[in-house]
Amino acid sequence: MAISCIRMALFILLTPCAAALATPSNTTDLAALLAFKAQLKDPLGIVAGNWTATTSFCSWIGVSCSHGRQRVTGLQFNHVPLEGSIAPQLGNLSFLSNLVLRNTSLVGPLPTELGTLHRLRSLVLPNNSLSGTIPCTLANLTRLELLDLASNNFIGAIPYEFQNLHSLQMFQLVDNDLSGEIPQDMFNNTPSLSIIHLGSNRLTGRIPRSIITLSNLEKLVLQKNLLSGPMPPPIFNMSQLQALAVGRNNLSGPIPGNESFHLPMLQVLALPENQFNGPIPLGLSACQNLETLNLAVNNFTGTVPSLLATLPNLTAIYLSTNDLTGKIPTELSNQTTLLGLDVSENNLEGEIPPELGNLRNLGNMLNLSEIFINYNQLSGKLHFLAALSKCRRLNTIHISGNKFTGRLPPYMGNLSTMLEIFAAGNDMITGSIPSTVANLSNLLILSLRGNNLSGKIPTTIGAMDNLQGLYLSYNSLSGNIPEEISGLTKLVELYLGANKLTDPIPSSSGNLSQLQFMALSQNSLSSTIPTSLWHLQKLMVLDLSQNSLTGFLPADVTKLTAITAMDLSGNKLSGSIPDSLSKLLNIEKLDLSSNALSGVIPKALTNLTYLANLNLSFNRLYGQIPEGGIAPCQNKTNHSRSKQQLLKVTLAAVMAILISASCLCMLVIITTRRKGNIPLPLGTNLLSYQLISYHELVRATRNFSDDNLLGSGSFGKVFKGQLDDESFIAVKVLNMQDESASKSFDTECRALQMARHRNLVKIISTCSNLDFKALILEYMPNGSLNDWLYSNDGRQLSFVQRVGIMLDVAMAIEYLHHQNIEAVLHCDLKPRNILLDKDMIAHISDFGISKLLVGHDNSIMLTSTPGTVGYMAPEFGSTGKASRASDIYSYGIVLLEIFTRKRPTDPMFVGELSLRRWVSQAFPHELSNVVDSSILQDGIEDASRPPENFSILNINLISIIELALLCSIVVPEERMTMNDVVVKLNKI
Secondary structure: OHHHHHHHHHHHHOOOHHHHHOOOOHHHHHHHHHHHHHOEOOOOOHHHHHOOOOOOHHHOOOEEEOOOOOOEEEEEEEOOOOOEEOOHHHHHOOOOOEEEEEOOOOEEEOOHHHHHOOOOOEEEOOOOEEEEEOOHHHHHOOOOOEEEOOOOEEEEOOOHHHHHOOOOOEEEOOOOEEEEEOOOOOOOOOOOOOEEEOOOOEEEOOOOHHHHHOOOOOEEEOOOOOOEEEOOHHHHHOOOOOEEEOOOOEEEEEOOOOOOOOOOOOOEEEOOOOEEEEEOOHHHHHOOOOOEEEOOOOEEEOEOOHHHHHOOOOOEEEOOOOOOEOOOOHHHHHOOOOOEEEOOOOOOEEOOOHHHHHOEOOOOOEOOOEEEOOOOEEEEOOOHHHHHOOOOOOOEEEOOOOEEOOEOOHHHHHOOOOOOEEEOOOOOOEEOOOHHHHHOOOOOEEEOOOOEEOOOOOHHHHHOOOOOEEEOOOOOOEEOOOHHHHHOOOOOEEEOOOOEEEEOOOHHHHHOOOOOEEEOOOOEEEEEOOHHHHHOOOOOEEEOOOOEEEEEOOOOOOOOOOOOEEEOOOOEEEEOOOHHHHHOOOOOEEEOOOOEEEEEOOHHHHHOOOOOEEEOOOOEEEOOOOOOOOOOOOOHHHOOOOOOOOOOEEOOOOOOOOHHHHHHHHHHHHHOOOOOOOOOOOOOHHHOOOOOOHHHHHHHOOOOOHHHEEEEEOOEEEEEEEOOOOOEEEEEEEOOOOOOHHHHHHHHHHHHHHOOOOOEOOEEEEEEEOOEEEEEEEOOOOOEHHHHHHOOOOOOOOHHHHHHHHHHHHHHHHHHHHOOOOEEEOOOOOHHHEEEOOOOOEEEOOOOOOEEEOOOOOEEEOOOOOOOOOOOOOHHHHHOEEEHHHHHHHHHHHHHHHHHOOOOOOOOOOOOOOHHHHHHHHOOOOHHHOOOHHHHHHHHOOOOOOOOHHHHHHHHHHHHHHHHHHHOOOOHHHOOOHHHHHHHHHHO
16 A cells, blocks of 8 residues: 555655646636536436536635635535536645545545545544545645545545645544554654544454654544553543543453543543453542543442542443442432433442432432333342432333332332333332332333232322333232223333233223233133234234133224234133134234134135134134145245245144244343343333343344344444344444434334334334444345345346335335325335345345324425435425435336336436436337346246246236336325225236
């Protein structure tokens, strides 16, 4: 690389003499700007409509000029979708001092010609999709002060020549794919450097010792890399350092002690998820400006130092998942600013100091908002709750997995009205649930599972109308389930299994319209199952096993449109199995064993194409087991779209494994936390159907290695992972440097929580902590539709496969638009968001910008332009509104794309020519000129087909293209509805 840079420097210096002698003029600048414009796609027309010959380029949007010579000194666009590449002619803007193109959707390499801009002081190009290696010619920019290439796709090593950037003040290459070691002498010649941000790459080796020469360094961020070895001890003695973040590496060794630890300006110390050991440094006592201390997930030993109480600005202490011992220091009660305390998953012991509730600030208001002391060896009774009741801003109390004894005190109801999570599962708590718990009116999660609670469920619980998760399983609660439970109108998960509950299930439980999970197994519930229970349209898992329920199964269960698992085993149900069970098209597990059911097994059960586990054993059924219905596994080379699932009907003498075993694992989501997990953000915690820790994700993805990368998008990257149980997952890691990432995370969680369909990607879990958010999704081994259309590995889709894929997509969109109380608009349908499972069944993904239509609304006004250029409906730009018709337009474009194998952004589509116009001009008689040639070959080259198959294919192709054109009409009101699209595709 050094030799190539020398050659490039000589090339620049020895440019032909005529060019060197020519006097640069503003005509040179004009030519450079026009060359830049020519390489932009400019989907919003911002440049095209403003950069015109009728005005001086100094008045153009984004352009700044010097007053005297009228030469370009600045080129700046922020958050404007320019979509194109950077023209090398920008290197001719010899007076340019600021080049800022932030979040402009630029692609391609960074031109080496930029190394000629000797007056450049700021090169700021973050949040694009620039690729290739970083040019070493940038080392010629000796006046450069700001270098920000964050959040791109740069690869390779950091150029060694960058040590010549003597004026550099900010060096930011975060969130790329850079690899290799950081040169040890990289920072020897950059005395003014104050910010180094190289996080979220694949950099290896040791932290450069030359960093210690930077006397002005204020921020050092190297987190999320593959760095190893110890930290250079002098780093902990840098007097100007304000932030030190090196989490998620493989760094090791102890932190220097009191004598060598002197960081008086430090505000953030974040060293999580490494292998640091030894005691927490006593030198922290001198960090009087410290606000955040994060040492979680390491091997620190010793006690929680009481010196933390002397730091006047400390707001967050995260020491979870270490090997700390001893007691929680009483001195922490002197902390006046503490908002969060997390000492979970250590070996702390003793009782909780009641003084912790005395955390006061100068305004005599109590600040503490979250406390995590779960999974230690803490003991004693719950008297400390009285002190915590003084913390009026408390949002979360997590004390599960300790040895707390005694009763839940009545003054539990005096806790903060802002409390949203109270988790005290897997302790040794006795007595009854106090009725005063209903005073916690904003509580979202109440988890008391796995204790020794007795008595009745208080009827006052029905007043907790914000409750979303109630977890009381594995106790000794008795009496009935109170009718007042119907007041929990927002309840999503109800777990009351493994208690001593009796009497009928209250009919009022049918009012829980938001309920998705109900587990009442292993009780003594009696009488018939209330009819109202079969009307819960959002119910996904129903477990009533091991009770004394009687009566017949209802004749009509078709309202359970979302049900995926039902376990009614171990009861006294009688009568026949109703045919209506065959209408539960999403069901995967059905257990009716150990009842008194009689009659024949309905043949219609063979229509349940997703049913993987069926247990009908220990009943009085007779007759032949139905055959057929579900296609056998076929050779993948025949491009079959068969479901490839085998219906398993077990009539063995041994009872099958109860479905509840897989369902009840969901109970521990809120009440337990594996290593490295910090509480999920509000609105997402109920989605974590399977508890997966950050550490397990690291193992599963090989530390998010590039080899496991499935793809990347606007909100982050997706990795393939294999869990400890050998199952495969897809991990969507959000880019936390992007301000919209958290919003995308919450939006996608919300959409996936509302929508549950066989053609939508299932969410398995979430993982979230201070600076990490990930969605764990079902893995799609056949990648995306985009991969199949444009990869060069020889893969091809047959005509039938293409029709099948688009039918799957249509059914998913139909479900989102018409089968939810609140319609979901996807807003970004494109081939990259259509994923294919092992059977080539399509699943829609990426709901990060989806919108909801509430009530009778037909459209929604957008505050920003969503979606992807080429697939966005034209009304986005003209009216700012999105509707069901907007998704249908995107669907029509994808339908054209899959049969033509042409992107709507293909370079051939310029001026007035678009993908739709190109196809419509060929419709219907010249379609052979526009459709993918492999489709036509698919129609004539198969010797096993009769000759007339080619004509049949042509007829169907005409119908499909006509459908695509109808979906993508410019006027929204004239487009087809997705209901009609499904009907038409089914006919084809």
